Amino acid sequence: MESMIKDIKLAPSGHDKINWVKNFMPVMEAVNKEFSVTKPFAGKKIVITLHLEAKTAYLALIMKNAGAEVAITGSNPLSTQDDIAAALVEDGLHVFATHGCTDEEYEEYIDKALDLKPDIIIDDGGDLVNILHTKRRELLQNILGGSEETTTGVHRLHSLARAGKLEFPMIAANDAYCKYLFDNRYGTGQSTWDGIMRTTNLCITGKTVVIAGYGWCGKGGAMRAQGLGANVVITEVDPIKAIEAVFDGFRVMPMDEAARIGDIFLTLTGDKDVIRKHHYEVMKDGAMMANSGHFDVEINIPELEEISVSRRTVRKNIEEFKQKDGRKLYLLAEGRLVNLAAGDGHPAEIMDLSFGVQFFSALHILNHHAELENKVYLMPDEINTKIAELKLKASGVAIDHLTDEQKAYLGLA
Numbered sequence: 001m002e003s004m005i006k007d008i009k010l011a012p013s014g015h016d017k018i019n020w021v022k023n024f025m026p027v028m029e030a031v032n033k034e035f036s037v038t039k040p041f042a043g044k045k046i047v048i049t050l051h052l053e054a055k056t057a058y059l060a061l062i063m064k065n066a067g068a069e070v071a072i073t074g075s076n077p078l079s080t081q082d083d084i085a086a087a088l089v090e091d092g093l094h095v096f097a098t099h100g101c102t103d104e105e106y107e108e109y110i111d112k113a114l115d116l117k118p119d120i121i122i123d124d125g126g127d128l129v130n131i132l133h134t135k136r137r138e139l140l141q142n143i144l145g146g147s148e149e150t151t152t153g154v155h156r157l158h159s160l161a162r163a164g165k166l167e168f169p170m171i172a173a174n175d176a177y178c179k180y181l182f183d184n185r186y187g188t189g190q191s192t193w194d195g196i197m198r199t200t201n202l203c204i205t206g207k208t209v210v211i212a213g214y215g216w217c218g219k220g221g222a223m224r225a226q227g228l229g230a231n232v233v234i235t236e237v238d239p240i241k242a243i244e245a246v247f248d249g250f251r252v253m254p255m256d257e258a259a260r261i262g263d264i265f266l267t268l269t270g271d272k273d274v275i276r277k278h279h280y281e282v283m284k285d286g287a288m289m290a291n292s293g294h295f296d297v298e299i300n301i302p303e304l305e306e307i308s309v310s311r312r313t314v315r316k317n318i319e320e321f322k323q324k325d326g327r328k329l330y331l332l333a334e335g336r337l338v339n340l341a342a343g344d345g346h347p348a349e350i351m352d353l354s355f356g357v358q359f360f361s362a363l364h365i366l367n368h369h370a371e372l373e374n375k376v377y378l379m380p381d382e383i384n385t386k387i388a389e390l391k392l393k394a395s396g397v398a399i400d401h402l403t404d405e406q407k408a409y410l411g412l413a
Contacts, residue, residue, distance in 0.1 A: 001071065003095040004112060006082035014087025017054040018061070025352035026394030027387060028058055031359050035066040040363060042067030047118040049110060049128040050149060051079040051340050052097045055351035057088055059358060064093060066359075068120075071113040075124035075149075077101045078333060078341035107131070114139060120362050121146035123170075125294045126156035133160065133167060144369040145169040147361035149354070151184070151215065152270045152294035157376045169372035171361040173354075176379040178387045180216045183354040187346030188339065189220025192266065192292045193228060195343030199317045199332055200288065205229030210262035212255065213269035214241040217292060221266055222250060233258050235274075255279060265289045266338075267298035277303040280321075283329055290332040292339055299335045317342040356387040 022029065035041075046063050050056045052074040064070045071094035074080035080097040088095045094116060096109035110127060114136050121128050123146060132139060145168050148154050154174050160166040173179055197204065209230040211222045222232050222245070235255045236242040242252050259265075259279035263286070267274045270293050277300070291298045305311055308321040314330075317338075321329045333341035345351070360383045365372070392399065407413040 001094045001112070001115060003085075003089045003093075004098070004109060005085040005089055005095050006098045008086050008089060010083035011086035011090045012083075014054075014057070014081070014083035014085070015090075017081070017084060018057045018087060021054045021058055021348040021351075024348035025055070025058060025355075027352045027356040027390045028062060028359070030390050030394070031356060032062045032065055035062070035359075035363075039065075039067030040366060041120075044119045044366065045069045045071075045116050046120045046122065046362065047113045047116055047128065048072040048122040049075045049113070050122065050124045051075050051337075051345055052095075053079065053081045053084055053340070053345055055345065055348055055355065057084050059355040060088060060093055061091060062359065063362070064091070069116065070094065071096065071116040071118070073097050073109045073113045074101075074106075075127065076337055076340060077103070077106050078336050079345070111136070117142050119144050120365055122149070122358055122362060123147070123153055124149040126150075126153035129153070129157065129160070129170070133165065137167075140167045143168040145171070145365035145372060147171040147173040147358055147365070149179075149358065150174050150294050151180075151217070154376065155270060161374070161376050166374045166376070168374055169365065169369065169377060170375075171364065171377050171379055173357045173361050173379065176357045176361075177384045178353045178391075179357045182350050183346060184216035185220035185223075187220070187350035187354070188217040188268070188292055189222075189224035190350075191339035191343055191346045192221050192268075192290070193224050195338040195341070196264070196266075196288075196290055196332065199315070199338070199342040203229075204264070207231070207263040208233060208261050210235060210255075210258045210265045211250075212265070212267040212274045212298070213293075214238075214245045215268065215270075217268040219248075221268055221292065222248070225266075226250075230264075233262065259283055262287060265299075267291045268293055269298055270294065272297040273300050274298040276300045277307055280304055280307060280323075280329060283327070285327040286330070288330040288332060289335070290338040291335050292337055294337065296335040299331065301331070301335050304329070304331065353387060353391060356390070357383075360387065 046068045074097035080099045085095045096112045154172045209225045210233045212235045234245040234250045310322040314320045319331045
């Protein structure tokens with residue numbers, strides 16, 4: 001297979017980035033040390049669709065070191081780093097990804113990667129699963145199973161499963177404790193504001209920040225905004241999450257009200273049309289909008305463009321939409337994932353846990369696929385525990401252990 005990348009000459013920079021994150025991913029280092037020797041994936045083919053940056057590259061290399069033949073694509077046109085793609089090609093992987101690719105090229109890259117005829121897939125957002133269930137159904141007979149990285153992708157999987165149309169077992173890696181408690185909350189919280197601040201070069205202190213969605217990603221975004229000195233407002237559709245936000249100390253109101261007072265709007269819902277025309281019409285002059293949900297549908301860009309008299313790029317990753325009354329509204333990173341399109345994604349220490357989940361999910365599929373039905377599964381608790389233990393050990397943190405008497409008291413003996 002011939003890779004499709006921007007420029008192989010960019011590889012030295014990519015190698016430097018990958019080598020840097022390796023220093024801060026001890027779980028993956030331990031995984032690599034063990035499984036590069038035992039090579040459990042020998043003879044197997046794995047296709048990965050994830051945000052193609054340094055941490056992802058390390059996961060892909062570990063899969064290769066564990067014996068697999070690996071093809072990888074990006075899961076968002078703006079999150080692919082071309083130097084990382086080049087480095088992976090030099091390291092012997094099949095890579096199909098370029099930064100800023102068109103929607104047509106994006107789908108072509110996934111299609112090319114699937115020409116590997118994978119046994120196992122690792123997906124991000126559900127695009128890989130979708131293409132396998134539609135235009136590449138001839139490959140279904142080869143698939144042992146796979147795993148899904150995101151909340152959005154897990155929703156899509158459950159929809160397929162409820163309809164009885166899921167053709168192979170999938171592990172909801174996103175729903176593992178060692179993923180969502182850290183990646184979705186602390187990872188999204190930090191990387192989102194890193195992307196916003198490096199893009200705008202503005203203070204967050206004193207600004208009114210409207211967070212749409214109070215799931216784990218929204219919690220992280222709100223927590224970090226509060227820590228930066230923002231006045232945080234939450235919008236929600238779930239009464240339980242809304243009251244949780246109230247008890248966490250945030251104001252909660254409908255978006256129709258929040259649209260009038262927000263300085264920065266951040267969507268993290270996984271749904272479409274969270275911010276629409278009637279919201280734009282009442283926003284402050286200078287209001288900024290960003291998204292950290294998987295797809296660029298949370299902020300309705302066609303409606304924003306429809307009511308604007310001009311649209312222009314005023315700074316890298318910032319577009320200005322001028323309104324008829326002279327107000328200027330700003331959209332960051334084309335409404336795509338601001339933490340990846342305008343930043344480097346989650347910190348390495350966080351992705352160390354998430355990609356530990358992905359590796360062991362793939363290993364679980366490999367070892368147990370014959371026992372699994374075409375359903376969406378949670379990762380077994382003992383794997384979560386193993387990953388957490390590896391992380392604690394690497395961090396030099398010791399914990400207590402139950403005595404036999406305590407286990408008996410709790411009914412665990």
